Amino acid sequence: MIHKYLLAALLLTAAAPAALAQTTGSVGIGTATPNAKAALDVTATDKGVLVPRLTQAQRTAIAAPVPVGLLVYQTDGTPGFWYYEATAGWTSLSAGSSTGDNLGNHSATQTLNLNEQRLLGTVGTSLGDSTAQVELNASVGTQSTALITRSSFGARYSRVILSGYGKLPEGTSTANDYGIWATAYRGGGWAGFFSAGSTTTPLRWVGICQNPGYNGTGSAIRIVDGTQGAGKVLMSDGSGYGTWQPVPAPTTAGGNFNLGSYSLVGNGGSAGIAISNTGNVGIGAAGPTSTLQVAGSVAARIRTLSSGSVADNDYTVLVGGSIALPAPSAANTGRIHNLLTTGGGYVVTGVFRDASGAFGTYGLNNSAGARGIVVQSDGTNWWIISRQ
Numbered sequence: 249m250i251h252k253y254l255l256a257a258l259l260l261t262a263a264a265p266a267a268l269a270q271t272t273g274s275v276g277i278g279t280a281t282p283n284a285k286a287a288l289d290v291t292a293t294d295k296g297v298l299v300p301r302l303t304q305a306q307r308t309a310i311a312a313p314v315p316v317g318l319l320v321y322q323t324d325g326t327p328g329f330w331y332y333e334a335t336a337g338w339t340s341l342s343a344g345s346s347t348g349d350n351l352g353n354h355s356a357t358q359t360l361n362l363n364e365q366r367l368l369g370t371v372g373t374s375l376g377d378s379t380a381q382v383e384l385n386a387s388v389g390t391q392s393t394a395l396i397t398r399s400s401f402g403a404r405y406s407r408v409i410l411s412g413y414g415k416l417p418e419g420t421s422t423a424n425d426y427g428i429w430a431t432a433y434r435g436g437g438w439a440g441f442f443s444a445g446s447t448t449t450p451l452r453w454v455g456i457c458q459n460p461g462y463n464g465t466g467s468a469i470r471i472v473d474g475t476q477g478a479g480k481v482l483m484s485d486g487s488g489y490g491t492w493q494p495v496p497a498p499t500t501a502g503g504n505f506n507l508g509s510y511s512l513v514g515n516g517g518s519a520g521i522a523i524s525n526t527g528n529v530g531i532g533a534a535g536p537t538s539t540l541q542v543a544g545s546v547a548a549r550i551r552t553l554s555s556g557s558v559a560d561n562d563y564t565v566l567v568g569g570s571i572a573l574p575a576p577s578a579a580n581t582g583r584i585h586n587l588l589t590t591g592g593g594y595v596v597t598g599v600f601r602d603a604s605g606a607f608g609t610y611g612l613n614n615s616a617g618a619r620g621i622v623v624q625s626d627g628t629n630w631w632i633i634s635r636q
Contacts, residue, residue, distance in 0.1 A: 573598030588620035
Protein backbone atom coordinates (compact mmCIF):
# COMPACT_ATOMS: atom_id res chain seq x y z
CA MET A 249 0.00 0.00 0.00
CA ILE A 250 2.89 2.37 0.76
CA HIS A 251 4.29 1.67 -2.71
CA LYS A 252 0.97 2.66 -4.34
CA TYR A 253 0.83 6.02 -2.57
CA LEU A 254 4.42 6.69 -3.49
CA LEU A 255 3.72 5.92 -7.19
CA ALA A 256 0.77 8.32 -7.25
CA ALA A 257 2.86 11.08 -5.71
CA LEU A 258 5.59 10.57 -8.30
CA LEU A 259 3.03 10.77 -11.16
CA LEU A 260 1.59 14.03 -9.85
CA THR A 261 5.06 15.45 -9.49
CA ALA A 262 5.95 14.49 -13.07
CA ALA A 263 2.73 16.01 -14.44
CA ALA A 264 3.10 19.27 -12.56
CA PRO A 265 4.66 21.22 -15.47
CA ALA A 266 1.73 20.23 -17.80
CA ALA A 267 -1.30 20.66 -15.51
CA LEU A 268 -1.42 23.79 -13.42
CA ALA A 269 -4.15 24.80 -11.02
CA GLN A 270 -4.88 28.43 -10.27
CA THR A 271 -6.45 30.02 -7.26
CA THR A 272 -9.52 30.70 -9.44
CA GLY A 273 -10.23 26.97 -9.47
CA SER A 274 -9.38 26.61 -13.18
CA VAL A 275 -7.08 23.84 -14.36
CA GLY A 276 -4.83 24.42 -17.35
CA ILE A 277 -3.21 21.77 -19.54
CA GLY A 278 -0.51 23.17 -21.79
CA THR A 279 -0.95 26.65 -20.32
CA ALA A 280 0.18 28.34 -17.13
CA THR A 281 -2.74 30.77 -17.24
CA PRO A 282 -5.96 28.85 -17.75
CA ASN A 283 -9.04 30.90 -18.56
CA ALA A 284 -10.79 31.87 -15.35
CA LYS A 285 -14.17 31.06 -16.87
CA ALA A 286 -13.16 27.48 -17.69
CA ALA A 287 -12.96 24.62 -15.23
CA LEU A 288 -10.47 22.99 -17.62
CA ASP A 289 -8.46 24.88 -20.25
CA VAL A 290 -6.59 22.64 -22.70
CA THR A 291 -4.13 24.49 -24.91
CA ALA A 292 -2.08 22.98 -27.75
CA THR A 293 -0.86 23.78 -31.26
CA ASP A 294 -0.31 20.24 -32.55
CA LYS A 295 -2.61 18.01 -30.49
CA GLY A 296 -6.29 17.52 -29.79
CA VAL A 297 -8.53 16.20 -27.03
CA LEU A 298 -9.34 12.50 -27.37
CA VAL A 299 -12.61 11.55 -25.68
CA PRO A 300 -13.62 7.94 -24.93
CA ARG A 301 -14.33 5.93 -28.11
CA LEU A 302 -17.21 3.47 -27.79
CA THR A 303 -19.30 1.32 -30.08
CA GLN A 304 -23.05 1.88 -30.18
CA ALA A 305 -23.58 -1.17 -28.01
CA GLN A 306 -21.06 0.09 -25.47
CA ARG A 307 -22.62 3.56 -25.41
CA THR A 308 -26.15 2.28 -24.83
CA ALA A 309 -24.86 -0.13 -22.19
CA ILE A 310 -23.70 2.69 -19.89
CA ALA A 311 -25.65 2.09 -16.71
CA ALA A 312 -28.32 4.53 -15.56
CA PRO A 313 -28.45 7.12 -14.30
CA VAL A 314 -26.43 8.64 -17.14
CA PRO A 315 -25.26 12.15 -16.24
CA VAL A 316 -26.56 14.94 -18.45
CA GLY A 317 -23.79 16.26 -20.69
CA LEU A 318 -21.81 13.00 -20.87
CA LEU A 319 -19.88 13.01 -24.16
CA VAL A 320 -18.50 10.04 -26.11
CA TYR A 321 -17.39 9.33 -29.67
CA GLN A 322 -19.27 6.46 -31.34
CA THR A 323 -17.23 4.43 -33.81
CA ASP A 324 -19.97 2.45 -35.63
CA GLY A 325 -23.62 2.83 -36.69
CA THR A 326 -23.94 6.62 -36.93
CA PRO A 327 -20.38 7.59 -36.05
CA GLY A 328 -19.63 10.88 -34.38
CA PHE A 329 -19.97 12.69 -31.10
CA TRP A 330 -22.94 11.71 -28.94
CA TYR A 331 -24.06 13.52 -25.79
CA TYR A 332 -26.67 12.70 -23.19
CA GLU A 333 -29.58 15.16 -22.90
CA ALA A 334 -32.10 15.16 -20.07
CA THR A 335 -35.22 14.87 -22.27
CA ALA A 336 -34.04 13.36 -25.53
CA GLY A 337 -31.50 10.98 -24.04
CA TRP A 338 -28.57 10.11 -26.27
CA THR A 339 -28.35 12.63 -29.12
CA SER A 340 -26.00 12.73 -32.08
CA LEU A 341 -24.08 15.98 -32.18
CA SER A 342 -23.44 15.56 -35.89
CA ALA A 343 -24.67 12.87 -38.27
CA GLY A 344 -21.65 13.35 -40.48
CA SER A 345 -21.11 15.06 -43.81
CA SER A 346 -23.33 12.62 -45.73
CA THR A 347 -26.58 14.04 -44.32
CA GLY A 348 -25.58 17.56 -43.32
CA ASP A 349 -26.28 19.18 -39.99
CA ASN A 350 -29.28 20.46 -38.09
CA LEU A 351 -29.32 24.09 -39.15
CA GLY A 352 -31.87 25.20 -36.61
CA ASN A 353 -32.91 28.86 -36.80
CA HIS A 354 -30.49 31.19 -38.52
CA SER A 355 -30.44 34.73 -39.79
CA ALA A 356 -28.79 34.28 -43.15
CA THR A 357 -25.98 36.64 -44.07
CA GLN A 358 -25.16 35.09 -47.45
CA THR A 359 -26.66 32.87 -50.16
CA LEU A 360 -27.13 29.23 -49.17
CA ASN A 361 -25.71 27.24 -52.09
CA LEU A 362 -27.08 23.70 -52.11
CA ASN A 363 -24.87 22.67 -55.04
CA GLU A 364 -26.42 19.38 -56.23
CA GLN A 365 -28.36 18.75 -52.99
CA ARG A 366 -32.09 19.21 -52.33
CA LEU A 367 -34.34 20.49 -49.56
CA LEU A 368 -36.40 17.49 -48.48
CA GLY A 369 -39.20 16.82 -46.04
CA THR A 370 -40.66 13.54 -44.76
CA VAL A 371 -44.01 12.50 -43.33
CA GLY A 372 -43.01 13.71 -39.89
CA THR A 373 -41.44 16.99 -40.97
CA SER A 374 -42.54 20.03 -42.93
CA LEU A 375 -41.17 23.05 -44.65
CA GLY A 376 -42.96 25.90 -42.94
CA ASP A 377 -45.32 25.45 -40.01
CA SER A 378 -46.95 22.32 -38.60
CA THR A 379 -49.53 22.26 -41.44
CA ALA A 380 -46.75 21.31 -43.87
CA GLN A 381 -47.02 24.54 -45.81
CA VAL A 382 -44.18 26.00 -47.82
CA GLU A 383 -43.86 29.74 -47.72
CA LEU A 384 -41.63 31.82 -49.97
CA ASN A 385 -41.79 35.34 -48.67
CA ALA A 386 -39.84 38.33 -49.87
CA SER A 387 -40.39 42.04 -49.56
CA VAL A 388 -38.93 44.05 -52.41
CA GLY A 389 -38.91 47.71 -53.27
CA THR A 390 -39.43 47.30 -57.01
CA GLN A 391 -41.72 45.32 -59.31
CA SER A 392 -40.46 41.75 -59.59
CA THR A 393 -41.33 38.09 -59.99
CA ALA A 394 -40.27 35.02 -58.03
CA LEU A 395 -39.30 32.06 -60.18
CA ILE A 396 -39.20 28.36 -59.35
CA THR A 397 -37.57 26.74 -62.37
CA ARG A 398 -36.80 23.13 -63.16
CA SER A 399 -33.31 22.52 -64.45
CA SER A 400 -33.31 22.92 -68.20
CA PHE A 401 -32.37 20.28 -70.73
CA GLY A 402 -31.75 21.86 -74.09
CA ALA A 403 -34.77 24.06 -74.84
CA ARG A 404 -37.08 22.26 -72.40
CA TYR A 405 -37.83 23.35 -68.87
CA SER A 406 -40.72 23.98 -66.49
CA ARG A 407 -41.36 27.08 -64.48
CA VAL A 408 -43.66 28.29 -61.71
CA ILE A 409 -43.88 32.06 -61.61
CA LEU A 410 -45.09 33.93 -58.55
CA SER A 411 -45.71 37.36 -60.00
CA GLY A 412 -45.81 40.46 -57.88
CA TYR A 413 -48.03 43.36 -58.87
CA GLY A 414 -46.78 45.36 -61.80
CA LYS A 415 -44.39 42.78 -63.26
CA LEU A 416 -44.98 41.14 -66.62
CA PRO A 417 -44.91 37.33 -66.55
CA GLU A 418 -45.05 35.24 -69.71
CA GLY A 419 -48.24 35.60 -71.67
CA THR A 420 -49.40 38.98 -70.33
CA SER A 421 -49.49 42.34 -72.02
CA THR A 422 -50.08 44.68 -69.13
CA ALA A 423 -47.96 45.44 -66.09
CA ASN A 424 -51.09 45.47 -63.90
CA ASP A 425 -51.45 41.69 -63.98
CA TYR A 426 -50.22 39.60 -61.08
CA GLY A 427 -50.75 36.04 -59.91
CA ILE A 428 -49.37 32.54 -60.37
CA TRP A 429 -48.16 31.05 -63.62
CA ALA A 430 -47.19 27.39 -64.04
CA THR A 431 -45.64 26.99 -67.45
CA ALA A 432 -43.59 24.61 -69.51
CA TYR A 433 -41.35 25.60 -72.40
CA ARG A 434 -40.48 23.39 -75.32
CA GLY A 435 -39.51 23.95 -78.91
CA GLY A 436 -40.16 27.69 -78.99
CA GLY A 437 -43.54 27.76 -77.26
CA TRP A 438 -45.11 28.11 -73.84
CA ALA A 439 -47.91 25.96 -72.47
CA GLY A 440 -49.39 26.06 -69.02
CA PHE A 441 -51.87 27.24 -66.42
CA PHE A 442 -52.23 30.71 -65.03
CA SER A 443 -54.34 32.31 -62.34
CA ALA A 444 -54.14 36.05 -62.06
CA GLY A 445 -55.65 39.20 -60.70
CA SER A 446 -55.57 42.70 -62.10
CA THR A 447 -56.31 46.24 -61.05
CA THR A 448 -58.12 46.78 -64.34
CA THR A 449 -61.10 45.04 -65.98
CA PRO A 450 -61.36 42.05 -65.89
CA LEU A 451 -60.32 41.97 -62.26
CA ARG A 452 -59.51 38.25 -62.19
CA TRP A 453 -59.21 35.38 -64.62
CA VAL A 454 -58.00 31.81 -64.94
CA GLY A 455 -56.65 30.30 -68.10
CA ILE A 456 -55.20 27.16 -69.64
CA CYS A 457 -53.34 27.77 -72.85
CA GLN A 458 -50.94 26.20 -75.26
CA ASN A 459 -48.58 27.98 -77.60
CA PRO A 460 -48.66 26.65 -81.17
CA GLY A 461 -44.94 26.03 -80.88
CA TYR A 462 -45.48 23.19 -78.42
CA ASN A 463 -44.79 19.75 -79.89
CA GLY A 464 -47.76 17.80 -78.61
CA THR A 465 -51.21 16.50 -79.48
CA GLY A 466 -53.02 19.77 -78.87
CA SER A 467 -54.55 21.68 -76.00
CA ALA A 468 -56.84 19.99 -73.51
CA ILE A 469 -58.83 21.31 -70.56
CA ARG A 470 -60.06 19.06 -67.77
CA ILE A 471 -62.38 20.36 -65.05
CA VAL A 472 -63.32 17.89 -62.32
CA ASP A 473 -65.69 18.90 -59.52
CA GLY A 474 -67.58 15.67 -58.82
CA THR A 475 -70.55 16.59 -61.05
CA GLN A 476 -68.81 15.90 -64.38
CA GLY A 477 -70.31 13.42 -66.82
CA ALA A 478 -70.53 12.59 -70.49
CA GLY A 479 -72.52 15.11 -72.52
CA LYS A 480 -72.79 17.69 -69.72
CA VAL A 481 -72.13 21.41 -70.13
CA LEU A 482 -70.39 23.82 -67.75
CA MET A 483 -73.01 26.22 -66.42
CA SER A 484 -72.57 29.29 -64.23
CA ASP A 485 -74.82 30.42 -61.42
CA GLY A 486 -75.57 34.02 -60.52
CA SER A 487 -72.34 34.33 -58.53
CA GLY A 488 -70.14 32.99 -61.30
CA TYR A 489 -69.58 29.52 -59.83
CA GLY A 490 -69.53 26.91 -62.58
CA THR A 491 -70.74 23.32 -62.29
CA TRP A 492 -71.32 20.55 -64.79
CA GLN A 493 -75.02 20.31 -65.67
CA PRO A 494 -77.10 18.17 -68.09
CA VAL A 495 -77.92 19.82 -71.40
CA PRO A 496 -81.19 21.74 -70.91
CA ALA A 497 -84.26 20.31 -72.64
CA PRO A 498 -85.26 22.01 -75.92
CA THR A 499 -87.52 25.01 -75.47
CA THR A 500 -90.35 26.16 -77.71
CA ALA A 501 -89.52 29.22 -79.78
CA GLY A 502 -91.25 32.37 -78.63
CA GLY A 503 -91.39 33.93 -82.11
CA ASN A 504 -90.39 33.64 -85.74
CA PHE A 505 -86.78 33.30 -86.80
CA ASN A 506 -86.21 35.96 -89.43
CA LEU A 507 -83.54 35.06 -91.99
CA GLY A 508 -83.78 38.41 -93.72
CA SER A 509 -82.22 38.09 -97.17
CA TYR A 510 -80.11 35.08 -96.14
CA SER A 511 -80.49 31.31 -96.55
CA LEU A 512 -79.94 28.31 -94.32
CA VAL A 513 -76.82 26.59 -95.63
CA GLY A 514 -74.66 23.67 -94.56
CA ASN A 515 -71.19 24.10 -93.09
CA GLY A 516 -69.02 25.64 -95.78
CA GLY A 517 -71.84 25.66 -98.34
CA SER A 518 -73.21 28.52 -100.41
CA ALA A 519 -76.65 27.23 -101.49
CA GLY A 520 -79.33 26.06 -99.09
CA ILE A 521 -82.92 26.72 -98.11
CA ALA A 522 -84.37 30.13 -98.89
CA ILE A 523 -87.71 31.35 -97.55
CA SER A 524 -89.40 34.39 -99.05
CA ASN A 525 -91.46 36.86 -97.08
CA THR A 526 -94.59 35.32 -98.67
CA GLY A 527 -93.74 31.82 -97.46
CA ASN A 528 -92.31 30.40 -100.68
CA VAL A 529 -89.52 27.88 -100.08
CA GLY A 530 -86.60 27.43 -102.40
CA ILE A 531 -84.20 24.49 -102.15
CA GLY A 532 -81.00 25.44 -103.90
CA ALA A 533 -82.87 28.36 -105.41
CA ALA A 534 -82.68 31.92 -104.13
CA GLY A 535 -85.81 34.08 -104.24
CA PRO A 536 -88.37 31.28 -104.82
CA THR A 537 -91.50 32.32 -106.73
CA SER A 538 -93.43 29.08 -106.14
CA THR A 539 -94.63 27.60 -102.89
CA LEU A 540 -91.86 25.01 -103.32
CA GLN A 541 -89.14 25.56 -105.85
CA VAL A 542 -86.39 22.96 -106.19
CA ALA A 543 -83.27 23.64 -108.24
CA GLY A 544 -82.24 20.05 -108.77
CA SER A 545 -83.51 16.49 -108.51
CA VAL A 546 -86.16 15.18 -106.13
CA ALA A 547 -86.05 11.74 -104.51
CA ALA A 548 -89.20 9.99 -103.26
CA ARG A 549 -89.83 6.61 -101.68
CA ILE A 550 -90.46 3.59 -103.94
CA ARG A 551 -91.23 0.01 -102.83
CA THR A 552 -93.04 -3.21 -103.82
CA LEU A 553 -96.27 -4.05 -101.97
CA SER A 554 -98.06 -7.41 -102.43
CA SER A 555 -100.59 -7.14 -99.61
CA GLY A 556 -101.76 -4.77 -96.94
CA SER A 557 -102.26 -1.03 -97.10
CA VAL A 558 -100.31 1.79 -98.71
CA ALA A 559 -98.35 3.67 -96.01
CA ASP A 560 -98.44 7.39 -95.34
CA ASN A 561 -94.80 7.79 -96.48
CA ASP A 562 -95.19 5.81 -99.71
CA TYR A 563 -94.92 7.63 -103.03
CA THR A 564 -94.41 5.05 -105.79
CA VAL A 565 -95.87 1.62 -104.98
CA LEU A 566 -95.09 -1.35 -107.25
CA VAL A 567 -98.27 -3.42 -106.85
CA GLY A 568 -97.63 -7.17 -106.72
CA GLY A 569 -100.93 -8.33 -105.21
CA SER A 570 -104.26 -7.15 -103.85
CA ILE A 571 -103.69 -4.03 -101.74
CA ALA A 572 -105.72 -1.14 -100.29
CA LEU A 573 -105.46 2.62 -100.02
CA PRO A 574 -105.97 4.18 -96.55
CA ALA A 575 -109.25 5.96 -95.97
CA PRO A 576 -109.13 9.58 -97.21
CA SER A 577 -109.15 12.07 -94.33
CA ALA A 578 -108.05 15.52 -93.28
CA ALA A 579 -104.73 13.99 -92.20
CA ASN A 580 -103.84 12.88 -95.73
CA THR A 581 -105.43 15.70 -97.71
CA GLY A 582 -103.22 16.57 -100.68
CA ARG A 583 -101.17 13.36 -100.47
CA ILE A 584 -100.19 11.74 -103.77
CA HIS A 585 -99.55 8.04 -104.44
CA ASN A 586 -98.27 6.56 -107.70
CA LEU A 587 -99.53 2.94 -108.12
CA LEU A 588 -97.97 0.71 -110.84
CA THR A 589 -98.57 -2.97 -111.57
CA THR A 590 -95.56 -5.25 -111.61
CA GLY A 591 -97.04 -7.21 -114.56
CA GLY A 592 -100.11 -9.08 -113.32
CA GLY A 593 -103.74 -8.28 -112.81
CA TYR A 594 -104.27 -6.92 -109.28
CA VAL A 595 -107.11 -5.15 -107.50
CA VAL A 596 -106.63 -1.99 -105.43
CA THR A 597 -109.37 -1.22 -102.89
CA GLY A 598 -110.16 2.37 -101.93
CA VAL A 599 -112.59 5.30 -102.11
CA PHE A 600 -111.89 6.27 -105.72
CA ARG A 601 -113.39 9.06 -107.79
CA ASP A 602 -112.95 10.43 -111.28
CA ALA A 603 -115.09 12.50 -113.64
CA SER A 604 -117.52 9.61 -114.07
CA GLY A 605 -118.23 9.20 -110.36
CA ALA A 606 -117.15 7.23 -107.28
CA PHE A 607 -116.19 3.55 -107.08
CA GLY A 608 -114.58 1.21 -104.52
CA THR A 609 -112.02 -0.82 -106.49
CA TYR A 610 -109.64 -0.34 -109.35
CA GLY A 611 -108.08 -3.13 -111.39
CA LEU A 612 -104.48 -2.91 -112.59
CA ASN A 613 -103.27 -5.03 -115.52
CA ASN A 614 -101.06 -4.86 -118.59
CA SER A 615 -103.65 -3.05 -120.72
CA ALA A 616 -103.15 0.55 -121.78
CA GLY A 617 -104.74 2.91 -119.26
CA ALA A 618 -104.72 0.22 -116.57
CA ARG A 619 -101.00 -0.31 -116.00
CA GLY A 620 -100.91 2.37 -113.33
CA ILE A 621 -102.73 5.30 -111.76
CA VAL A 622 -101.77 8.44 -109.82
CA VAL A 623 -104.20 9.32 -107.03
CA GLN A 624 -104.46 12.34 -104.71
CA SER A 625 -106.61 12.74 -101.60
CA ASP A 626 -108.98 15.66 -101.06
CA GLY A 627 -109.87 14.38 -97.60
CA THR A 628 -113.02 12.61 -98.86
CA ASN A 629 -111.97 10.68 -102.00
CA TRP A 630 -108.88 9.45 -103.79
CA TRP A 631 -109.07 11.27 -107.09
CA ILE A 632 -107.50 9.55 -110.09
CA ILE A 633 -105.45 12.32 -111.68
CA SER A 634 -103.67 10.23 -114.33
CA ARG A 635 -103.60 6.74 -115.86
CA GLN A 636 -100.94 4.77 -117.72
